[in-house]
Every structure is written in C-alpha cells, then in structure tokens.
Amino acid sequence: MATAKTKLIVKTVCATLITLAIAGALGGFAVLASGIYNVASTSQHLQFVHAILEKGMHHSVRFHARKVITPPLDDKQLVKSGAVLYQANCVECHGAPGVAPRGIGMGMQPVPGPLVDVTSKWDAGQMYWIVRHGIKMSGMPAWEYRMQDEELWQLVAFLQQMPQLSPADYKMLASNQEGEK
Template sequence: MAAFPHRTTLRGAAIAAVALGLAAAAAGGAIVGFGLYDVASTDQHFQPTHSLLEYTMRASVRRQAAGIRPPALDHVRAQRGATVYAAHCTACHGGPGVAPQPFALGMQPVPGALIDAARNWQSAELYWITRHGIKMSGMPAWQYRLDESALWDVVAFLQRLPLMSPADYEEALAGADAARRAASDAVNMPAPTADASLPDAHRGKLALTQYGCHACHLIPGITGSRVHIGPPLAGLASRTLIAGKLRNTPDNLARWIRTPQLFDPRTAMPAMGVTERDARDMAAYLGRLD
C-alpha cells in the first residue's frame, strides 16, 4: 500500500510536465502567430538568445573544422590575401582605421570586427567560416566566389591583422596591389580551359542555393520562401523546351543558366556569373526533377 502514494506523485509530476510543455508550446505559438516577436533589425536579440546562438556557432565551427589541415600561411599568401580582404571583407567588417559600409552597421547581429579574429579562431576555423558562411548571420559562403588559394590567402592575412596599425594596413593593401599589377604585366596567363569533370548533381544542388536561384524559383529539394517570380522548376526534366526557346538538353540548360538573355533578350532572368562547371552541375540536378 505504501507504494501507491509514490506512484501518484510520479503520475502527478508527469501530468504537470506535460501541461507545462503544452503551455509553453501554446505561448510560443501565440508569440509567432500573433506577430508578437519583433523581427526588426532595430530590435536587438535578448542577451541569452545572442549568447546561445554564438555558443552554438562556435561549437559547430570547431567540430566542422577539426579535420582541416592548413597549408603554409606565409608572407606571399598574406600579401595576396590583403587584396581579397579589401575587395570582399571591409564592406562589412572594416579594417584598422577603416569603418564598415553604412549598410553593415544596420545589420542584426552586426558583423564583428576581424582585427582580433586570429586570436579567437584557429586558421582552419577561419577558413571554414570563410568558405561555408554562417546561417542567419549575414555571413555569406565564399566557396563559389573564391578559389581555394584565395580562401587561404585571406586566412593568412587575417593571421597578421591583429598586429597591424592603420598605416600598416594601408601599406599592406598598397603592396598587394603593386604585386598584383607586376604579376599581371610579367605573365601572359593562358585562357582558362573547360573543366572536363563529369557533372555532379549533388554539387549542383548546392550551387543553385549559392547563386540564389531559389530567390525566384521554387526548386524541389531546396527550402525557402514560396516565391513566384520565375517559373517553378519541378518537372523540368520532362519538359520539351527550356523557356519555350531551347530544346531541353543538359548542354542547352547549362547555356541558358549562364547566359539567358542571349537566347531570350526579353527574359527578366539575369546572368549571375555562373561558371561553366557550376552550370553543368546545376543542369545535372535540375535534370533529375521529373
């Protein structure tokens, strides 16, 4: 008989836990459904929210970058990286004595200064962040914008940034620009050859997201908003024509992706600077959408 009160206590605790969970879910649903959560960039996250997101991000980056082995991050790499940093990073992150662009200051969370990044992150982690970006932070992935050498070049530059004064920073940028011009004058680089690798549908799916195709098109397998700017791409493989203009073949689809206005001057679809390899990979993925 003595056991029954104990069972009653456990049952009551379980019921209370379920009720508490349902109440929390209802409260969360009300906050979302009635628009009570302020999504404005002028409204900061609560500090616990910010701290949780930052902790999650750091733990994820450490795990993802654990197996990366950096190359030698020498002075030559750092010199090239100064040009990459000036072209692609200062707009959001600034530099020694250089403010970010005004639009970056209105972002939430605000992009962090990278002057001390090398003191807080390992070089492999900086590479991973630069290559893959960070979700919901405004930090883009540069995997489809910079080649492997340039990614490591900017990491080499970041390693030296904590020791730079504003004058050192200006000197580094000037030196990198002079070196780039000298190399361009001294070497007649051959035209790039076409990538002969086979189309990769898995890589093509990623490329579709990195070129922002889902900003205008509904694409099966790719999450995003319900947009209706461009036609949905479901069933593309079964269509006879591409945009009513080209016979639907992988080669023609890749050509359309790269230069749509060449085939239809009236199309609103812009050329997105897609490389030949990326276009073939994207065509391989889209070609599976029956």
C-alpha cells in the same frame, strides 16, 4: 523495489516536465505566430535571443569545422594576397586596422563585428569554415562559390595576422602594389 509513493513521485515529475515542455512549445509558437517579435534589421534581438543564437553559432562552427585540415599559412605572399582579398571583399562590413566599416556593414543587424580579436575566438580551420560557408541570418555570405579554395586560405592567413597589424601595416599589405612587409 520501488514503493507506490516513489512511483507516484516519478510519474508526477514526468507529467510536470512534459506539461512544461508542451506549454513552452505552445508559448513559443504563439509568440512566433502572433508576429509580435520584431525581425526588422533596425531592431536588435532581445539579449537572451542574441545569446542563444551566438552560443549555437559557436557550437555549430566548432562541430562542422572539426575535420578541416589547415595548410601552412605563414607565407608572407599568402598573407599579402589575403590582405588584398580582404580589402576587396570584407572591409565594407568588418572594417580593418585604421578603417571603419562602411554604410552597408553598419546597416546590418546584427552588426558585423570587427575582426581584431578573431584569433582569440576561432582557430584557422574554424575561420576557413566560416569564410567558406557563411553564417545564416547574419549577413555573412558563403564565399565558396565566389572564391577558389586557395583564396579562402589566403584570407584566413591574413585574418590570423590582422590583430597584430597597425593601420599603416594594413594599408601597405592591402594595397595591390609589389613589395614585402
């Protein structure tokens, strides 16, 4: 049976937590309403904001991509087609082996990351989900309305191979010429 002292402690802890939650919400609202937080593309997020958004993005992608069924992606022609699509649509922002991102990509905030380590962060289903749906407020577009599903998987097949490619390998694959690597 709880004593009066225990009940008082529980009530005090609950009241303190509720008060802190309300104060935090009001403080956050005050910062947003004041306009003091700089949302300009020329200004980086504060580190803790960036870390929270990045962590949330990773959890969201993993959650939403969990039911994606990945087809076989090891066909060389699939990879080649993906390289050509990547050259036409992705290099501008992400760069490629031996190719730096171009002006538009470097002017974005957050700056689109290079994809040389993409396979260490995402599996094929997660990459497909990101390419298909994009990422809000990052500049990463949703390609599902601009590419067929087959093309999305071609990009993913290429992305899985890209970390192992030399600049010369990439140049050969991304050229729209016939020939096998």
